[in-house]
Amino acid sequence: MTKKLLAAGSASLLLAVGCATTAKNVYELGQASSAVARLAYDPLASQSASRELQKAREALKRAEQALVAKKSREEVVHLATLAIRQAEIGTARLAEVRARQQIADGEAERNAVLLEAREREARLASSQAAASELAADVSQQAALLAERRAQSSRRQLEQSQRELAALQAKQTKRGMVLTLGDVLFDTDQAELKPGAAPTLDRLAQFLRDNDDARVLIEGYTDSRGTDDYNNDLSRRRAAAVAAALETRGISDNRVNVTGRGETLPVASNETPAGRQRNRRVEIVFSDLSGNFVNDVAQR
Amino acid sequence: MRRFPLLTWSVLAGAALAGCANPPLPVAEYARAQTLVQQAERNQAQQFAAVDLERARKQLQQAHKAMDAREAELAERYASEAALDAELALARSAAAQAEESAAELSASIKDLRAESQRNLSRP
Numbered sequence: 001m002t003k004k005l006l007a008a009g010s011a012s013l014l015l016a017v018g019c020a021t022t023a024k025n026v027y028e029l030g031q032a033s034s035a036v037a038r039l040a041y042d043p044l045a046s047q048s049a050s051r052e053l054q055k056a057r058e059a060l061k062r063a064e065q066a067l068v069a070k071k072s073r074e075e076v077v078h079l080a081t082l083a084i085r086q087a088e089i090g091t092a093r094l095a096e097v098r099a100r101q102q103i104a105d106g107e108a109e110r111n112a113v114l115l116e117a118r119e120r121e122a123r124l125a126s127s128q129a130a131a132s133e134l135a136a137d138v139s140q141q142a143a144l145l146a147e148r149r150a151q152s153s154r155r156q157l158e159q160s161q162r163e164l165a166a167l168q169a170k171q172t173k174r175g176m177v178l179t180l181g182d183v184l185f186d187t188d189q190a191e192l193k194p195g196a197a198p199t200l201d202r203l204a205q206f207l208r209d210n211d212d213a214r215v216l217i218e219g220y221t222d223s224r225g226t227d228d229y230n231n232d233l234s235r236r237r238a239a240a241v242a243a244a245l246e247t248r249g250i251s252d253n254r255v256n257v258t259g260r261g262e263t264l265p266v267a268s269n270e271t272p273a274g275r276q277r278n279r280r281v282e283i284v285f286s287d288l289s290g291n292f293v294n295d296v297a298q299r
Numbered sequence: 300m301r302r303f304p305l306l307t308w309s310v311l312a313g314a315a316l317a318g319c320a321n322p323p324l325p326v327a328e329y330a331r332a333q334t335l336v337q338q339a340e341r342n343q344a345q346q347f348a349a350v351d352l353e354r355a356r357k358q359l360q361q362a363h364k365a366m367d368a369r370e371a372e373l374a375e376r377y378a379s380e381a382a383l384d385a386e387l388a389l390a391r392s393a394a395a396q397a398e399e400s401a402a403e404l405s406a407s408i409k410d411l412r413a414e415s416q417r418n419l420s421r422p
Contacts (some may be wrong), residue, residue, distance in 0.1 A: 078376045085383035092390035099397035106404040113408060117415045 024074065028080035029063055035087035036060050045090065048097040052090030145231035153288075158212070162290060163206045167199065174284050175293040178203070182242065182279035190236035192244055200241070203283065204248035211255050215257045216284040216292065217241050222275035223262045235259025252291075324366055325375040332359055332378045335385035342396065348391035355384035 036056045039045050045053050063079035169178040184196040192200070207213055238257045246252055256266030267274035286292045336355050344352040362377035 074376075081380060082383055085380070085387050089383070089387050089390045092387065092394045096365060096390065096394035096397050099394060099401045102401040102406055103397065106401060106408055110408050113411050113415060117411075117418070120418075188356065223381075249382065 017188070024061075026076045026080060028077045028084065029067060032060050032063060032080040034082035034088070035084050035091075039087045039090045039094075042091075042094055044094050044097065044142055049090040049093045049217050052086060052093055054088035056083055058088055059086045073235075078167065083159070092117070157288065160206065160210050160213070163202065163209065164285065167202050167206065169283075169285065173293070175287070176285040178283040178285070180281040180283065182276050184281075185279075188233065190233065190240045196244070200244045200248065204245055204250050207245070207250045207254065210288050212286075212290045213288055214254045214256070214286040214290045215245075216258070216283045216286075218284065219259045220264065220266075220282065221262050221279050222278040223265070223269040227261055231259045231261035234261050241281055241283070260289060322371045324369065324371050325362075325378050328375055328378040328382070329359075329362055329366060332362060332381035332385065335382050336391070339385045339388040342389055342392050343396070344388040344392040346392075347395035348388040351384055351388035351391055355381050355388055358384055 036053075039049065039053055040058060042049075059079060060083040063076055063083050065226045068081050083182075164176050164178070167178050169176040171177075178199075180196065180199065184193050185191065186193065203215075205214065217238040219236070219238035221230040221234050223230075225233075235258065238259055242252060242255045242257045245255055260268075262278070265274075265278045266280070267277040269275050269278060284292065332355075336352070336359055339348070339352050339355065343356075358377050360380035362374050362381055365377055366376035
């Protein structure tokens with residue numbers, strides 16, 4: 001009897017619940033609870049997903065209330081599922097916010113990198129410009145300097161040519177040659193007459209103006225007398241000219257002296273006038289750098 | 300024995316009134332869920348949140364069936380779940396797209412830095 005009653009009671013209870021069974025341990029409710037907690041613990045949630053978090057909390061509360069109110073299992077599961085979804089939406093929003101922050105940071109970084117690259121290019125360009133400007137400057141100055149040097153050496157050459165012309169030096173195969181005539185010496189003597197002084201002054205001036213120029217001083221005689229005598233006399237006359245230059249401040253290492261006697265006559269020894277022309281001292285000039293044509297100094 | 304049938308019937312009647320009576324169908328909720336699913340589809344959820352979109356579609360289908368069967372309460376449940384599933388698909392799709400952009404940007408910055416480094420070491 002009692003068993004029958006109990007069976008009937010259970011049956012009627014089951015019927016009474018009808019389209020629903022009361023929930024006790026609903027798995028989804030636990031899931032919802034931890035999903036909402038996870039979202040709430042995210043430090044960014046209160047700022048960037050506060051609306052979603054609030055909705056998730058409300059949904060969870062409704063699910064819990066449904067459980068307390070002994071609503072059907074389906075209803076509780078449904079409400080818990082809504083809470084889970086709401087929390088998941090919040091989590092997805094936070095992921096999006098983080099990605100967007102990353103994009104903003106990345107764009108700033110990219111701009112910085114681009115700016116840096118542009119600045120570096122600009123620096124490089126300006127330093128290249130400065131370098132080429134400097135190079136242009138240098139070559140311009142070099143050209144100017146070369147031009148000045150050319151001008152100055154041209155002037156020097158012209159000056160020296162004028163001076164040599166004043167000395168009545170003549171262009172020969174051996175270079176410029178100045179001839180000091182017999183009249184500047186006493187007969188058979190090696191002493192220079194005072195009349196030679198202006199010529200010697202100009203010669204010394206020329207050598208002072210042209211530091212590197214050198215001279216070869218050659219004495220010559222006519223054919224009268226012995227060779228030994230003539231060689232000695234011609235040498236002494238050349239040496240007298242060198243000595244006169246030395247007293248005018250011209251170092252003897254710029255001056256070569258040689259006596260050539262009666263060799264290389266410039267006129268006939270048969271006539272007094274020809275012999276007079278043969279008695280002479282020739283001064284051979286080097287170029288302005290000190291080099292003689294055909295190396296006559298070594299002859 | 301006499302009291303139980305009485306109780307049983309009264310409970311049955313209450314249950315009928317509470318649960319199984321037919322409240323109005325959730326037309327607005329259903330429409331809202333449908334709109335959200337379409338919106339998710341437009342926002343490339345098929346590509347970026349396929350699972351969530353699929354679930355939203357199924358729930359919407361269930362809601363439709365329940366509407367046809369005039370099961371208002373059931374239809375309301377399915378419709379509200381479909382709506383949230385669609386919202387989730389939208390949110391996850393947006394997040395995935397933003398993450399993809401961030402990754403692309405990060406890669407381009409890496410390239411840029413490498414290029415810049417190369418230019419720097421070039422004589």
